[in-house]
């Protein structure tokens with residue numbers, strides 16, 4: 399097997415090995431415990447707007463990754479005996495390898511009502527435009543993924559897009575800001591720096607381990623740079639299958655800053671709910687935006 403040497407810095411979502419590594423190390427439903435929260439929200443909104451076959455209840459999970467939040471919704475529905483009758487579920491992500499894995503692990507009832515769509519958080523109206531049912535009842539941007547929108551103006555652009563796709567009156571967007579991404583002027587920001595080289599066994603590829611090393615971090619204004627090297631190694635012959643220079647830019651936040659940003663868009667701030675590791679900010683569309691729709 400030959401080595402794929404990646405010259406360009408990459409995020410954690412841009413090859414099948416990286417997706418596998420991401421799923422091993424990323425926060426999961428046990429560690430972040432947001433599954434029961436979103437399940438409760440889903441049931442509440444569904445009871446407020448009972449759907450019909452002409453006008454289904456539409457859930458959009460932005461930055462869905464390998465579909466963790468959606469798969470959790472589906473398992474909650476199964477274990478409580480609910481079905482996804484008159485419900486449409488859309489997982490949107492701009493990383494095709496993440497969507498490929500999401501698709502691969504999709505089973506059961508979700509196959510009939512769900513779709514994995516390649517698209518950007520910055521152009522949600524383009525995602526909805528070709529669809530038959532274009533208004534979203536429940537929009538989720540989970541576990542602080544909005545921090546990926548680290549360029550100036552991107553969070554505002556995302557919020558504008560949310561206001562274009564959300565259903566008037568009853569539609570709600572739940573945007574999570576992770577506690578670890580809060581800027582505290584009194585504290586030095588923490589960077590995860592495991593000592594030396596850390597090795598993690600793949601559960602998908604039996605002879606593969608991931609070796610991460612040279613963790614570095616930096617803060618420039620409100621952007622945190624996270625960098626490390628990640629080798630994909632065949633343990634049988636120690637050959638390096640892929641060598642990645644990981645580099646991620648993550649926006650950091652002042653407390654409740656997103657509420658200020660949203661106030662300059664056509665979104666109304668409805669509520670903020672403190673979770674174990676994050677705050678969920680809830681938005682609806684303004685009456686002005688509604689009257690134009």
Ligand SMILES: C[S@@+](CC[C@H](N)C(=O)[O-])C[C@H]1O[C@@H](n2cnc3c(N)ncnc32)[C@H](O)[C@@H]1O
Nearest residue numbers: 411461462463466491492493518519540543546
């Ligand atoms: C931290 S992961 C979260 C995955 C999943 N939602 C979860 O909760 O486990 C962030 C995801 O956001 C996606 N992402 C980053 N920027 C994006 C953008 N501009 N548009 C759509 N997806 C984006 C990444 O590709 C990645 O899959």
